[in-house]
Amino acid sequence: MAGFAKKAKTGTALARRVLTRALQPVVSGYFAGDWLAVLDYLQAPPHPDEEVITALPEPRLYVGMSAQAAGMAAEVGIPEDEIHAMLAAFLGGPTSLSPVEERVAALRDWWTAFDQMHAAQRPGMRSLWGLVDNELMAFGPDEHGFTQQLYRQLLPASVNEQVDRLWQSVTLQRHAKSIVSNPRPHQLMAETLGPALEFWHGVALTAWFACEGPYSRAPLSGVADYYGRPLTALRAAGCPISPDLFEELRIAELHLGPEEAIVKERRKLPVGTPIGSFTLTMSHSGGSRREGTVTLTDWVG
Known part of the structure; x- marks a missing residue:
């Protein structure tokens, strides 16, 4: 490096004298900005007055104070x-409370309310699909049981307020110095709970729709395969799901009643003929249900 040789006529020069604005990209590109690596490459000793940071100071986290x-x-x-x-x-x-403590407390409150909603489910009630904001935005009712922003209707107002306040702002990766509004704070909160929420809410919905219909995304005996991705993530995080859960779901499926068509519309039409009259019954069905109830209260809580 000509720049280094020019500055090192009487010995190794200081980095701040050698690394001009033109040379800084070179050192960053070839040596990852490591001045000691540059000197090692040039087989030159560091200047005795050189100050090189070799380690970052130990961070102090102000959480729990x-x-x-x-x-x-x-x-x-x-x-x-x-x-x-x-x-x-x-x-x-x-x-x-630190921002971390405040959000952890809010997540605990949310999970408690979430667990209570699933524990209170009974046959004939509407599904809890929509309790977690992890779907695409839609408008209007869904005939398959999805309710947009169901959490607004079922979760305590205090829980919704905490989520709205604590997850209402985000920083963008390309503009880290700016804080922008987040239109879906409940979705961001759900992402914070990660694979745990994805698995437990998903399995609870699967159990519900397997019984109440009209359709289930997977049979109870196939839950372990269907939710393989979040299960793998939970194992990697040191929070594996006990195989006993899947065995209990498999056994529960065996005790459900036979499939019954869900009749959405039934019409009776009187028909007259030369030989007599009779009633023609027409029905329109969509999906099916099975008699029985499968709850995950003991597991989710």
């Missing part, structure tokens, strides 16, 4: 309320 407020207050001899006020000012929020 609110739970330690009482201890910190006693240690420094000030009221606990002042500790909470200082933490709120530091975190830039209305309370001493």
Whole structure:
């Protein structure tokens, strides 16, 4: 490198003297910006006054500080309320909870309400397809049981408010310095829960539609195969699903009643003939159901 040789007439020069604006892309491209790698390539020792960062400082995560407020207050001899006020000012929020703590608490509240909704399901009720915002946006009723934004109708208002407030803004990958509005905060929240929500909500819906109809995306005996992707992700995260669940679903399927057609419309028409009269019954059916109930309350909770 001619630039290095020019600056190193009396010994190795400092990086800040050698790396001009023109040379910086070269070092970044060939040596990943590592000045020591450049010197090793040139077989030159570093300048004795060279300052090279070889490791990043240990990060400190300010999470869970609110739970330690009482201890910190006693240690420094000030009221606990002042500790909470200082933490709120530091975190830039209305309370001493960190943004992570606040979202974790909101996720717990949401999951509790979600579990209660599934536990309360009984034959004849509408399905909970739409309780989780993970579908394409649509308008109007769905004859197969999907209700757009069902969570607005069934979840507690306080839970919906938390989700709307905490997931209403996002940063864009290409514009990381800007915060923009998120039109679907409940969808982003659902993505936070990842494969756990995808699996449990999906299996609960499968069990419901297998009984109530009109159609089920998979038989109960085929749940493990149908939800293979989230199951693999849960195993990788150290949260595997017990095989006992799939065995119980297989046995439950054996105890369901035979398929019964779901009649949507039935009409009776009187018909007169020279030899007498009779009634013609016409019916229109869509899908089928099976007598029985399969719930996952003991598993999901």
